[in-house]
Each structure stands twice: as C-alpha cells, then as structure tokens.
Amino acid sequence: xxxxxxxxxxxxxxxxxxxxxxxxxxxxxxxxxxxxxxxxxxxxxxxxxxxxxxxxxxxxxxxxxxxxxxxxxxxxxxxxxxxxxxxxxxxxxxxxxxxxxxxxxxxxxxxxxxxxxxxxxxxxxxxxxxxxxxxxxxxxxxxxxxxxxxxxxxxxxxxxxxxxxxxxxxxxxxxxxxxxxxxxxxxxxxxxxxxxxxxxxxxxxxxxxxxxxxxxxxxxxxxxxxxxxxxxxxxxxxxxxxxxxxxxxxxxxxxxxxxxxxxxxxxxxxxxxxxxxxxxxxxxxxxxxxxxxxxxxxxxxxxxxxxxxxxxxxxxxxxxxxxxxxxxxxxxxxxxxxxxxxxxxxxxxxxxxxxxxxxxxxxxxxxxxxxxxxxxxxxxxxxxxxxxxxxxxxxxxxxxxxxxxxxxxxxxxxxxxxxxxxxxxxxxxxxxxxxxxxxxxxxxxxxxxxxxx
Numbered sequence: 001x002x003x004x005x006x007x008x009x010x011x012x013x014x015x016x017x018x019x020x021x022x023x024x025x026x027x028x029x030x031x032x033x034x035x036x037x038x039x040x041x042x043x044x045x046x047x048x049x050x051x052x053x054x055x056x057x058x059x060x061x062x063x064x065x066x067x068x069x070x071x072x073x074x075x076x077x078x079x080x081x082x083x084x085x086x087x088x089x090x091x092x093x094x095x096x097x098x099x100x101x102x103x104x105x106x107x108x109x110x111x112x113x114x115x116x117x118x119x120x121x122x123x124x125x126x127x128x129x130x131x132x133x134x135x136x137x138x139x140x141x142x143x144x145x146x147x148x149x150x151x152x153x154x155x156x157x158x159x160x161x162x163x164x165x166x167x168x169x170x171x172x173x174x175x176x177x178x179x180x181x182x183x184x185x186x187x188x189x190x191x192x193x194x195x196x197x198x199x200x201x202x203x204x205x206x207x208x209x210x211x212x213x214x215x216x217x218x219x220x221x222x223x224x225x226x227x228x229x230x231x232x233x234x235x236x237x238x239x240x241x242x243x244x245x246x247x248x249x250x251x252x253x254x255x256x257x258x259x260x261x262x263x264x265x266x267x268x269x270x271x272x273x274x275x276x277x278x279x280x281x282x283x284x285x286x287x288x289x290x291x292x293x294x295x296x297x298x299x300x301x302x303x304x305x306x307x308x309x310x311x312x313x314x315x316x317x318x319x320x321x322x323x324x325x326x327x328x329x330x331x332x333x334x335x336x337x338x339x340x341x342x343x344x345x346x347x348x349x350x351x352x353x354x355x356x357x358x359x360x361x362x363x364x365x366x367x368x369x370x371x372x373x374x375x376x377x378x379x380x381x382x383x384x385x386x387x388x389x390x391x392x393x394x395x396x397x398x399x400x401x402x403x404x405x406x407x408x409x410x411x412x413x414x415x416x417x418x419x420x421x422x423x424x425x426x427x428x429x430x431x432x433x434x435x436x437x438x439x440x441x442x443x444x445x446x447x448x449x450x451x452x453x
C-alpha cells in the first residue's frame with residue numbers, strides 16, 4: 001500500500017521517497033550539491049563499477065545520474081563514459097521502479113524493447129540490471145547498473161551485492177558533498193578571519209590617523225586662535241584709547257587668522273567628505289580643468305607659472321571628487337615650485353580599454369622616492385616651512401580609492417614631480433565616453449603615459 005502527497009511519492013517497497021513534480025512525474029534530482037557533472041573522474045566510483053562488473057560477471061557496469069533532460073554516466077567500466085537524452089535512457093524507467101530491476105533479455109520486456117539501447121540505434125543490450133541511487137532524503141539520483149550483450153540473469157547474492165554497492169555509491173557521493181561543504185565552510189571562515197584582520201588593521205590605522213588628526217588640528221588651530229585672542233584684547237584696548245589706525249590693523253590680523261582657521265576646516269571637511277559613495281556621470285575633463293585653472297588664476301599669476309593642457313577626454317566619474325583631485329594636484333604643483341626656475345605644469349590624459357589616466361607634471365622641487373608613500377597619508381608634511389596641513393594628497397589618494405583607482409608618484413624628466421591618477425571604468429557599457437575626433441592610442445601617445453603595472 002502506498003500513500004501519495006503532492007511532490008512526494010512513497011513506494012511500496014519501503015525504499016524511501018521519490019521526489020515528483022506537480023504532475024506526479026519524477027522531479028529533477030538535486031545533483032548540483034554533489035558536483036559530479038563537470039566530467040571529473042572520481043576514483044572511488046570507478047572502483048565501485050569495476051567491482052560491480054566483477055561480482056555480477058558482466059563485461060560492463062555504469063553509474064548514471066539523471067538531470068531534467070539527460071542521463072550522464074559519471075563512472076563506467078567496459079566502455080567510455082557518455083551522456084544521452086533522458087527519454088532514451090533505460091534508467092529513466094528504472095528510477096520510478098520501487099524495486100531493483102533485473103531483465104534477462106530486454107527484447108522481451110515491453111518496458112525496454114523499443115529502447116535505442118536495445119534496438120541497435122545506440123547499442124544492442126540484452127541483459128540489464130539496475131539498483132537505484134537514493135539520497136539521504138529518499139530522492140533518486142540515478143542508478144548503478146550492469147549489462148551484457150547476451151541474455152543472462154543474476155543470482156540472489158549478486159542482486160544483493162548490486163544493492164549494497166548502490167548504497168556505497170551514495171555514501172561516496174555524500175562524503176564528497178560534505179567534504180566540499182566543509183571546504184567551502186573553511187574557505188568562508190578564512191575569508192571572515194581575513195576580513196576581521198583587515199577591519200582590525202583599518203581600525204588601528206584609523207585610530208592612529210585620529211590621534212594624528214587631533215594633534216594636527218590642535219597645533220594648527222592653536223596659532224590662529226591665539227592670534228585672534230591676543231589681537232582681540234589689543235583691539236579692545238585700542239578702541240578704548242580711540243586709535244582707529246591700530247584698530248583697523250588689528251581687525252585685519254583677526255580676519256587673516258580667521259581665514260587660516262577656515263582653510264584648515266575646509267581641508268578637513270574635504271578629506272572627510274570623500275569617503276562616501278561616488279556619483280559617476282559624464283565629466284568633460286577639458287571643461288573641468290578649465291574651471292579649476294580659472295579658480296586658481298590668482299595663485300598661478302602669483303607663481304608666474306605656465307600651465308599647458310593636452311587633449312582631455314570625457315570620462316565617467318564623480319565630478320565633485322575629480323574637481324577636488326585636479327585642484328589639489330595643481331595647487332600642490334604651484335606650492336612646491338622650484339625657486340630657481342620658472343614654474344611649468346602640464347595636464348594630459350589617456351584612455352585605455354579598462355581605465356583612464358590623468359597626468360599632472362611639474363618642474364618643482366620633487367618628492368624623494370623614499371617619502372612618496374608617506375605623503376599619501378593624512379597629516380604628513382615634508383616641508384614645515386611651506387603652508388599646508390598634509391591633507392591634500394591624502395584626499396587625492398582617497399578619491400581614487402573610492403573610484404577603484406590609484407595615485408602613482410614619479411619623477412619628471414629634468415626635475416620635478418609627476419602624478420598619475422588612474423581610474424578603472426565602472427563596468428561593461430558604463431565606462432569611458434570617448435570624445436569624437438581622436439583615437440585612444442593617439443591620446444596615449446601624445447600624453448606619453450607609460451603602461452601601468
């Protein structure tokens with residue numbers, strides 16, 4: 001007697017459950033968890049089919065698994081492994097049988113007489129015996145079968161041995177599945193441990209940066225605050241004494257100190273604001289660089305600097321961040337100009353299949369190779385005699401990090417510093433928007449930007 005429910009059918013042989021679809025037909029078995037469909041040879045299964053053929057005294061034995069539309073042999077002895085349509089497979093009939101199947105001569109069995117494996121279309125099998133491979137939940141994965149090209153039969157002992165070997169096949173598959181699960185678990189654990197270590201290192205780095213931040217801000221803000229405080233006291237006295245000229249001079253001193261404080265706070269806010277999500281859109285670099293140069297016109301004039309811009313493309317990037325990047329790099333070139341030669345700055349770019357690069361070169365005092373990593377960290381200053389807070393280049397590096405890029409520092413031929421900002425395209429179909437009238441290779445050649453490693 002059998003009891004049926006949607007999706008599961010109990011067989012009368014007490015051999016477990018066969019998963020079915022909404023029409024009561026066998027459902028595709030859950031084979032993905034066993035990872036047996038990739039063609040890999042599994043030595044333990046090869047040994048089982050070899051033993052099955054010997055115990056049953058037949059020339060051939062196979063382990064078949066069934067997908068929704070195919071029968072795939074994952075181990076075989078007596079011929080090469082192959083695959084066929086599920087509807088042609090003799091095992092597609094066997095998997096719905098409640099008991100092992102033993103057919104002495106398939107030509108006389110109406111279930112198999114028209115099979116292409118019997119008629120000669122694919123093979124001329126006569127003797128066929130199979131036992132189902134049932135997973136732990138009772139679902140049928142496939143069969144372990146033996147066959148011959150001449151009629152024959154099996155003894156009771158051989159039938160029992162075939163059943164036991166079918167159980168052994170499932171044990172091997174389950175061991176393989178659980179081993180892979182364990183491997184994946186260990187890999188996931190290692191990834192979690194690696195991420196925890198990374199977060200811990202990042203936290204330590206952040207704490208160190210916070211300490212440097214507090215020290216830098218306290219030091220840099222103390223001077224203008226003291227100037228404001230002291231000058232305000234004088235201002236009150238001079239106002240009391242009715243000395244307008246001294247009052248005006250002191251007011252200008254307070255204003256300058258306030259501007260210095262404002263500049264410090266603006267730099268800090270710029271650095272802190274880069275860590276958020278980037279908003280990528282089309283950015284015409286030639287327009288952006290032109291706007292920045294206009295903003296820096298007074299500084300460029302004061303430095304008697306000459307800025308040359310090359311052929312600049314349209315790119316996909318965060319316009320606010322890229323503007324800040326260009327402004328910081330140009331300001332850095334102006335600030336660290338060489339005292340003995342006219343300041344020269346060049347801006348050019350190149351486009352590659354997966355990335356674009358912006359290069360800003362100057363002929364200034366340069367950055368020693370041993371200190372180039374240091375200057376990309378926040379609050380690091382190599383020259384205390386020049387104005388600044390050690391945040392500009394760190395902000396540039398952070399901008400490029402959020403764009404999945406990097407900032408490289410090199411030498412300019414003849415002296416000076418060259419910054420190369422590299423940004424990867426965001427993805428297929430979302431990357432570089434090339435401007436008309438120029439090939440990427442031509443831009444790269446004009447820019448002279450070397451291949452990145």
